[in-house]
Amino acid sequence: MKHRFTLEYExxxxxxxxxxVYLDAEHYVFLHKKxxxxxxxxxHDLPGRKIFIRESWELFGLRIGQTCMTEYIPxxxxxxxxxxxxxxxxxSIHHVMKSRTKLVYTEIPERNSTWSMLEMELDIPFWLxxxxxxxxxxxxxxxxxxxxxxxxxxxxxxxxxxxENNSIYLADHQFILxxxxxxxxxxxxxxxxxxxxxxxx
Amino acid sequence: MGxxxxxxxxxxxxxxxxxxxxxxxxxxxxxxxxxxDGMEVAVVRRGDTLHVWRAVCPHMGGPLGEATLCxxxxxxxxxxxxxxxxxxxxxxxxxxxxQIMSVLRRPSACFRPERTPKYALTLLAYRxxxxxxxxxxxxxxx
Numbered sequence: 001m002k003h004r005f006t007l008e009y010e011x012x013x014x015x016x017x018x019x020x021v022y023l024d025a026e027h028y029v030f031l032h033k034k035x036x037x038x039x040x041x042x043x044h045d046l047p048g049r050k051i052f053i054r055e056s057w058e059l060f061g062l063r064i065g066q067t068c069m070t071e072y073i074p075x076x077x078x079x080x081x082x083x084x085x086x087x088x089x090x091x092s093i094h095h096v097m098k099s100r101t102k103l104v105y106t107e108i109p110e111r112n113s114t115w116s117m118l119e120m121e122l123d124i125p126f127w128l129x130x131x132x133x134x135x136x137x138x139x140x141x142x143x144x145x146x147x148x149x150x151x152x153x154x155x156x157x158x159x160x161x162x163x164e165n166n167s168i169y170l171a172d173h174q175f176i177l178x179x180x181x182x183x184x185x186x187x188x189x190x191x192x193x194x195x196x197x198x199x200x201x
Numbered sequence: 202m203g204x205x206x207x208x209x210x211x212x213x214x215x216x217x218x219x220x221x222x223x224x225x226x227x228x229x230x231x232x233x234x235x236x237x238d239g240m241e242v243a244v245v246r247r248g249d250t251l252h253v254w255r256a257v258c259p260h261m262g263g264p265l266g267e268a269t270l271c272x273x274x275x276x277x278x279x280x281x282x283x284x285x286x287x288x289x290x291x292x293x294x295x296x297x298x299x300q301i302m303s304v305l306r307r308p309s310a311c312f313r314p315e316r317t318p319k320y321a322l323t324l325l326a327y328r329x330x331x332x333x334x335x336x337x338x339x340x341x342x343x
Contacts, residue, residue, distance in 0.1 A: 024282075025298075025302060025305075026282045026283070026296075026298040026301075026302070027281055027282050029283070029301065030278075030279070030280060030281060030282055030283040031280065031281050031282075039301055040301075041302070041304050041305055044304065044305065046305070046307075051305070153261075153263075153281060156262055156263075156264065157261060157262050160257065160262040161262060168260075168261055170311070171318075172311065172312060172313040172316055173312075173313060173314075173316040173317065173318045174312075174318075175298065175302055175305070175306055175312060175314070177305065179309065179311045179312050180309055180310065180311055182311075183311045187311075
C-alpha cells in the first residue's frame with residue numbers, strides 16, 4: 001500500500017547555494033554527526049550520477065545504519081531509494097517498508113530564494129498502514145532538523161562571504177559530489193536558471 | 202583618583218575593547234569570547250600558553266568557537282567539515298574527507314585533488330595584563 005506525502009518550504013538562499021550544500025558531502029558526518037558519523041561509498045556510477053552509500057552510527061556499542069542509492073539529476077533534483085538496513089539482520093522498518101524520496105529545489109525569482117519540495121513514497125504492508133502518519137512525522141522531523149543545521153551554515157556563510165557567493169564550492173581544490181554538473185549549471189559561465197526548465201547539458 | 206579595576210592596568214593601545222578574564226578560561230578546551238568591535242575569538246589554554254585565533258574557519262567560515270580540541274591537545278577540528286588545524290602554526294593539518302571520499306576524488310576539469318589548499322587560522326597576538334588577556338589587532342603571538 002502506497003503512502004505519499006510532500007514536505008515543502010522555502011530555504012532563504014539562491015538555488016546555487018542550496019544545491020552546493022547538498023552536494024558538499026564533506027560536511028555530512030561532521031555537521032550532521034548527531035544523525036550519522038560514518039559515510040562510506042560502497043559503489044558508484046559517476047556518469048549516471050549514482051552513488052551507493054552506507055551511513056552508520058553507534059548504538060550501545062554496535063554499529064548500525066542503512067545503505068541507500070543516491071542519484072543526482074541536474075540541476076537541482078536528488079533521489080534516494082533502495083534503502084536497506086545495515087547490518088542486514090538488524091530489525092528495521094526497512095525490511096518491510098520500501099521508501100523513495102525525490103527532493104527538488106526550484107528558484108523563487110522574486111526573492112532569489114529556493115523552494116524545497118520533498119516528495120516521499122512509502123510502500124507499506126497493510127499491518128503497518130495504521131502507523132503511516134507516525135512514520136511520516138518521524139521522517140519529516142528528521143528532514144527538518146537536518147535542514148535547519150544546513151540553514152544555519154548557509155546564513156553564517158552569507159553574512160561572512162555574501163548571499164550568492166559559491167566560489168569556494170567551485171574552487172579547484174574543493175571536492176563536492178558531481179562537481180562537473182554543478183559547475184555547468186551554477187558555475188561562472190552558467191546561465192541563470194529558468195524555473196521549471198532543466199538547462200541543456 | 203577614581204580608577205576602577207577595568208581601567209587599571211591600562212589596556213594596550215592596539216587591543217580590542219573587551220579583555221578576557223584569565224581565570225574564566227577552561228584549560229584544554231576551546232573557549233569562545235567576544236572581545237568587542239565585532240570580533241569573536243576562540244582561546245585554548247594549555248598550561249601557561251594561550252592560543253588565540255579568530256573564531257571563523259578559513260575554509261568555509263565555520264564557527265571555531267564550537268570546534269573540538271583533538272586528543273593530541275595540539276590541534277582542533279572544525280565542526281562543519283572536520284578540517285583539522287594545528288594550534289601552534291594555525292596551518293591546516295588534515296582534511297579527513299580525503300580519506301572518507303577517496304574513491305570519488307578523481308581529477309577532472311573542475312577538481313584537482315593534488316592541490317592542497319593553504320588554509321590557516323587567523324592567530325591573533327595578545328598581551329596578558331594582570332588577570333586579563335587583551336587581544337591585539339594584529340596576527341601572531343605576543
